[in-house]
Amino acid sequence: RKHPEQQFLKLNTQNILFICGGAFDGLEKIIAKRLNTNVIGFKSGAENHSGSRDEVIHLVNHHDLKKFGIIPELLGRLPVLAYLEKLTKDDLIRILTEPKNALVSQYKKLFEIDGIEIEFTKDALEMISQQAIDNKLGARGLRSICEKVLTDPMFYGVKESRLVVDSEYLKTKLNLAEIPLSA
Incomplete structure:
Protein backbone atom coordinates (compact mmCIF):
# COMPACT_ATOMS: atom_id res chain seq x y z
CA ARG A 1 0.00 0.00 0.00
CA LYS A 86 24.86 -16.00 -22.80
CA LEU A 87 23.28 -15.28 -26.14
CA THR A 88 25.59 -15.84 -29.09
CA LYS A 89 25.83 -13.67 -32.18
CA ASP A 90 23.75 -16.23 -34.09
CA ASP A 91 21.10 -16.15 -31.34
CA LEU A 92 20.89 -12.36 -31.63
CA ILE A 93 20.63 -12.52 -35.42
CA ARG A 94 17.75 -14.98 -35.06
CA ILE A 95 16.07 -12.60 -32.58
CA LEU A 96 16.43 -9.79 -35.12
CA THR A 97 14.94 -11.78 -37.98
CA GLU A 98 12.87 -14.84 -37.02
CA PRO A 99 10.07 -14.03 -34.55
CA LYS A 100 6.67 -12.91 -35.82
CA ASN A 101 7.32 -9.33 -34.66
CA ALA A 102 11.08 -9.34 -35.21
CA LEU A 103 12.85 -5.96 -35.20
CA VAL A 104 13.82 -6.24 -38.86
CA SER A 105 10.17 -6.89 -39.78
CA GLN A 106 9.02 -3.94 -37.67
CA TYR A 107 11.43 -1.57 -39.40
CA LYS A 108 10.44 -2.89 -42.82
CA LYS A 109 6.79 -2.07 -42.05
CA LEU A 110 7.66 1.35 -40.62
CA PHE A 111 9.63 2.31 -43.72
CA GLU A 112 7.00 0.79 -45.99
CA ILE A 113 4.50 3.35 -44.68
CA ASP A 114 6.70 6.06 -46.22
CA GLY A 115 7.15 4.10 -49.44
CA ILE A 116 10.72 3.06 -48.64
CA GLU A 117 11.98 -0.48 -49.02
CA ILE A 118 14.63 -1.30 -46.41
CA GLU A 119 17.04 -4.22 -46.62
CA PHE A 120 19.44 -5.46 -43.95
CA THR A 121 22.45 -7.34 -45.30
CA LYS A 122 23.85 -10.36 -43.48
CA ASP A 123 27.00 -8.46 -42.49
CA ALA A 124 24.86 -5.64 -41.07
CA LEU A 125 22.91 -8.08 -38.91
CA GLU A 126 26.21 -9.57 -37.73
CA MET A 127 27.57 -6.13 -36.87
CA ILE A 128 24.44 -5.13 -34.95
CA SER A 129 24.59 -8.39 -33.00
CA GLN A 130 28.31 -8.02 -32.32
CA GLN A 131 27.76 -4.45 -31.11
CA ALA A 132 25.14 -5.72 -28.62
CA ILE A 133 27.59 -8.38 -27.39
CA ASP A 134 30.51 -5.93 -27.13
CA ASN A 135 28.40 -3.49 -25.13
CA LYS A 136 27.05 -6.34 -22.94
CA LEU A 137 23.49 -5.36 -23.85
CA GLY A 138 22.13 -8.73 -24.92
CA ALA A 139 18.87 -8.86 -26.85
CA ARG A 140 17.57 -5.68 -25.20
CA GLY A 141 20.36 -3.71 -26.84
CA LEU A 142 19.33 -4.66 -30.35
CA ARG A 143 16.52 -2.09 -30.45
CA SER A 144 18.68 0.77 -29.18
CA ILE A 145 21.37 -0.01 -31.76
CA CYS A 146 18.78 -0.16 -34.56
CA GLU A 147 17.21 3.09 -33.36
CA LYS A 148 20.58 4.83 -33.38
CA VAL A 149 21.22 3.62 -36.92
CA LEU A 150 17.76 4.30 -38.36
CA THR A 151 16.55 7.43 -36.56
CA ASP A 152 17.71 9.86 -39.25
CA PRO A 153 16.17 8.03 -42.22
CA MET A 154 12.95 7.43 -40.26
CA PHE A 155 12.43 11.12 -39.52
CA TYR A 156 14.18 12.85 -42.41
CA GLY A 157 13.57 10.25 -45.10
CA VAL A 158 15.97 9.06 -47.78
CA LYS A 159 16.59 10.24 -51.33
CA GLU A 160 15.89 6.88 -52.96
CA SER A 161 12.95 4.57 -52.47
CA ARG A 162 15.30 1.89 -51.16
CA LEU A 163 17.63 1.87 -48.15
CA VAL A 164 20.28 -0.82 -47.82
CA VAL A 165 21.67 -1.21 -44.32
CA ASP A 166 25.09 -2.79 -44.78
CA SER A 167 28.41 -2.73 -42.93
CA GLU A 168 29.53 0.57 -44.49
CA TYR A 169 26.27 2.27 -43.57
CA LEU A 170 26.55 0.97 -39.99
CA LYS A 171 30.15 2.10 -39.62
CA THR A 172 29.21 5.67 -40.48
CA LYS A 173 26.07 5.71 -38.32
CA LEU A 174 27.73 4.08 -35.31
CA ASN A 175 31.01 5.97 -35.77
CA LEU A 176 32.99 2.77 -35.87
CA ALA A 177 36.33 2.33 -37.50
CA GLU A 178 36.18 -1.44 -37.73
CA ILE A 179 34.01 -4.11 -36.16
CA PRO A 180 35.21 -7.68 -36.52
CA LEU A 181 32.54 -9.90 -38.04
CA SER A 182 33.67 -13.01 -36.18
CA ALA A 183 33.35 -13.42 -32.43
Whole structure:
Protein backbone atom coordinates (compact mmCIF):
# COMPACT_ATOMS: atom_id res chain seq x y z
CA ARG A 1 0.00 0.00 0.00
CA LYS A 2 1.29 3.42 -0.89
CA HIS A 3 -1.02 5.58 1.19
CA PRO A 4 -1.94 5.14 4.87
CA GLU A 5 -5.68 5.17 4.07
CA GLN A 6 -5.36 2.61 1.28
CA GLN A 7 -6.78 -0.84 2.04
CA PHE A 8 -4.74 -4.02 1.87
CA LEU A 9 -5.60 -6.45 -0.88
CA LYS A 10 -5.34 -10.20 -0.25
CA LEU A 11 -3.93 -12.24 -3.09
CA ASN A 12 -3.99 -16.04 -3.11
CA THR A 13 -0.60 -17.10 -4.52
CA GLN A 14 -1.26 -20.83 -4.24
CA ASN A 15 -1.46 -21.47 -8.00
CA ILE A 16 0.84 -18.71 -9.23
CA LEU A 17 4.17 -19.62 -10.79
CA PHE A 18 6.84 -17.06 -9.93
CA ILE A 19 9.84 -16.70 -12.20
CA CYS A 20 12.65 -14.37 -11.18
CA GLY A 21 15.66 -13.41 -13.25
CA GLY A 22 18.61 -11.13 -13.21
CA ALA A 23 22.27 -10.66 -14.05
CA PHE A 24 23.49 -11.18 -10.46
CA ASP A 25 26.80 -9.48 -11.15
CA GLY A 26 29.42 -10.83 -8.74
CA LEU A 27 27.58 -14.06 -7.92
CA GLU A 28 30.29 -16.08 -9.67
CA LYS A 29 32.83 -14.92 -7.06
CA ILE A 30 30.64 -16.25 -4.24
CA ILE A 31 30.23 -19.59 -6.02
CA ALA A 32 33.96 -19.88 -6.79
CA LYS A 33 34.82 -19.09 -3.17
CA ARG A 34 32.43 -21.78 -1.92
CA LEU A 35 33.83 -24.36 -4.33
CA ASN A 36 37.46 -23.64 -3.48
CA THR A 37 36.99 -23.61 0.31
CA ASN A 38 35.00 -26.84 0.55
CA VAL A 39 38.07 -28.95 -0.21
CA ILE A 40 39.06 -31.21 2.69
CA GLY A 41 42.36 -33.04 2.96
CA PHE A 42 45.58 -32.87 1.00
CA LYS A 43 44.96 -32.12 -2.67
CA SER A 44 41.74 -34.08 -2.63
CA GLY A 45 41.43 -33.91 -6.41
CA ALA A 46 38.67 -31.32 -6.31
CA GLU A 47 38.22 -29.25 -9.40
CA ASN A 48 39.42 -25.65 -9.30
CA HIS A 49 36.43 -23.47 -10.24
CA SER A 50 38.07 -20.06 -10.13
CA GLY A 51 37.66 -19.69 -13.89
CA SER A 52 35.28 -17.50 -15.80
CA ARG A 53 31.68 -16.72 -14.88
CA ASP A 54 30.39 -19.19 -17.45
CA GLU A 55 32.38 -22.02 -15.86
CA VAL A 56 30.94 -21.63 -12.35
CA ILE A 57 27.54 -19.94 -12.62
CA HIS A 58 25.75 -23.21 -13.43
CA LEU A 59 26.77 -24.47 -9.95
CA VAL A 60 24.66 -21.84 -8.14
CA ASN A 61 22.64 -22.91 -5.11
CA HIS A 62 20.32 -21.24 -2.59
CA HIS A 63 23.16 -20.62 -0.13
CA ASP A 64 25.05 -18.63 -2.80
CA LEU A 65 22.00 -16.47 -3.48
CA LYS A 66 21.51 -15.86 0.24
CA LYS A 67 25.15 -14.73 0.52
CA PHE A 68 24.55 -12.53 -2.51
CA GLY A 69 21.84 -10.73 -0.54
CA ILE A 70 18.52 -12.26 -1.46
CA ILE A 71 16.36 -12.72 1.63
CA PRO A 72 15.64 -16.30 2.76
CA GLU A 73 11.87 -15.66 2.72
CA LEU A 74 12.05 -15.15 -1.03
CA LEU A 75 14.54 -17.95 -1.66
CA GLY A 76 12.24 -20.40 0.13
CA ARG A 77 9.58 -19.69 -2.47
CA LEU A 78 11.94 -20.45 -5.35
CA PRO A 79 12.49 -24.22 -5.23
CA VAL A 80 14.08 -24.56 -8.67
CA LEU A 81 17.17 -22.64 -9.73
CA ALA A 82 18.27 -22.48 -13.35
CA TYR A 83 20.86 -20.49 -15.21
CA LEU A 84 20.82 -19.19 -18.76
CA GLU A 85 23.71 -19.23 -21.20
CA LYS A 86 24.86 -16.00 -22.80
CA LEU A 87 23.28 -15.28 -26.14
CA THR A 88 25.59 -15.84 -29.09
CA LYS A 89 25.83 -13.67 -32.18
CA ASP A 90 23.75 -16.23 -34.09
CA ASP A 91 21.10 -16.15 -31.34
CA LEU A 92 20.89 -12.36 -31.63
CA ILE A 93 20.63 -12.52 -35.42
CA ARG A 94 17.75 -14.98 -35.06
CA ILE A 95 16.07 -12.60 -32.58
CA LEU A 96 16.43 -9.79 -35.12
CA THR A 97 14.94 -11.78 -37.98
CA GLU A 98 12.87 -14.84 -37.02
CA PRO A 99 10.07 -14.03 -34.55
CA LYS A 100 6.67 -12.91 -35.82
CA ASN A 101 7.32 -9.33 -34.66
CA ALA A 102 11.08 -9.34 -35.21
CA LEU A 103 12.85 -5.96 -35.20
CA VAL A 104 13.82 -6.24 -38.86
CA SER A 105 10.17 -6.89 -39.78
CA GLN A 106 9.02 -3.94 -37.67
CA TYR A 107 11.43 -1.57 -39.40
CA LYS A 108 10.44 -2.89 -42.82
CA LYS A 109 6.79 -2.07 -42.05
CA LEU A 110 7.66 1.35 -40.62
CA PHE A 111 9.63 2.31 -43.72
CA GLU A 112 7.00 0.79 -45.99
CA ILE A 113 4.50 3.35 -44.68
CA ASP A 114 6.70 6.06 -46.22
CA GLY A 115 7.15 4.10 -49.44
CA ILE A 116 10.72 3.06 -48.64
CA GLU A 117 11.98 -0.48 -49.02
CA ILE A 118 14.63 -1.30 -46.41
CA GLU A 119 17.04 -4.22 -46.62
CA PHE A 120 19.44 -5.46 -43.95
CA THR A 121 22.45 -7.34 -45.30
CA LYS A 122 23.85 -10.36 -43.48
CA ASP A 123 27.00 -8.46 -42.49
CA ALA A 124 24.86 -5.64 -41.07
CA LEU A 125 22.91 -8.08 -38.91
CA GLU A 126 26.21 -9.57 -37.73
CA MET A 127 27.57 -6.13 -36.87
CA ILE A 128 24.44 -5.13 -34.95
CA SER A 129 24.59 -8.39 -33.00
CA GLN A 130 28.31 -8.02 -32.32
CA GLN A 131 27.76 -4.45 -31.11
CA ALA A 132 25.14 -5.72 -28.62
CA ILE A 133 27.59 -8.38 -27.39
CA ASP A 134 30.51 -5.93 -27.13
CA ASN A 135 28.40 -3.49 -25.13
CA LYS A 136 27.05 -6.34 -22.94
CA LEU A 137 23.49 -5.36 -23.85
CA GLY A 138 22.13 -8.73 -24.92
CA ALA A 139 18.87 -8.86 -26.85
CA ARG A 140 17.57 -5.68 -25.20
CA GLY A 141 20.36 -3.71 -26.84
CA LEU A 142 19.33 -4.66 -30.35
CA ARG A 143 16.52 -2.09 -30.45
CA SER A 144 18.68 0.77 -29.18
CA ILE A 145 21.37 -0.01 -31.76
CA CYS A 146 18.78 -0.16 -34.56
CA GLU A 147 17.21 3.09 -33.36
CA LYS A 148 20.58 4.83 -33.38
CA VAL A 149 21.22 3.62 -36.92
CA LEU A 150 17.76 4.30 -38.36
CA THR A 151 16.55 7.43 -36.56
CA ASP A 152 17.71 9.86 -39.25
CA PRO A 153 16.17 8.03 -42.22
CA MET A 154 12.95 7.43 -40.26
CA PHE A 155 12.43 11.12 -39.52
CA TYR A 156 14.18 12.85 -42.41
CA GLY A 157 13.57 10.25 -45.10
CA VAL A 158 15.97 9.06 -47.78
CA LYS A 159 16.59 10.24 -51.33
CA GLU A 160 15.89 6.88 -52.96
CA SER A 161 12.95 4.57 -52.47
CA ARG A 162 15.30 1.89 -51.16
CA LEU A 163 17.63 1.87 -48.15
CA VAL A 164 20.28 -0.82 -47.82
CA VAL A 165 21.67 -1.21 -44.32
CA ASP A 166 25.09 -2.79 -44.78
CA SER A 167 28.41 -2.73 -42.93
CA GLU A 168 29.53 0.57 -44.49
CA TYR A 169 26.27 2.27 -43.57
CA LEU A 170 26.55 0.97 -39.99
CA LYS A 171 30.15 2.10 -39.62
CA THR A 172 29.21 5.67 -40.48
CA LYS A 173 26.07 5.71 -38.32
CA LEU A 174 27.73 4.08 -35.31
CA ASN A 175 31.01 5.97 -35.77
CA LEU A 176 32.99 2.77 -35.87
CA ALA A 177 36.33 2.33 -37.50
CA GLU A 178 36.18 -1.44 -37.73
CA ILE A 179 34.01 -4.11 -36.16
CA PRO A 180 35.21 -7.68 -36.52
CA LEU A 181 32.54 -9.90 -38.04
CA SER A 182 33.67 -13.01 -36.18
CA ALA A 183 33.35 -13.42 -32.43
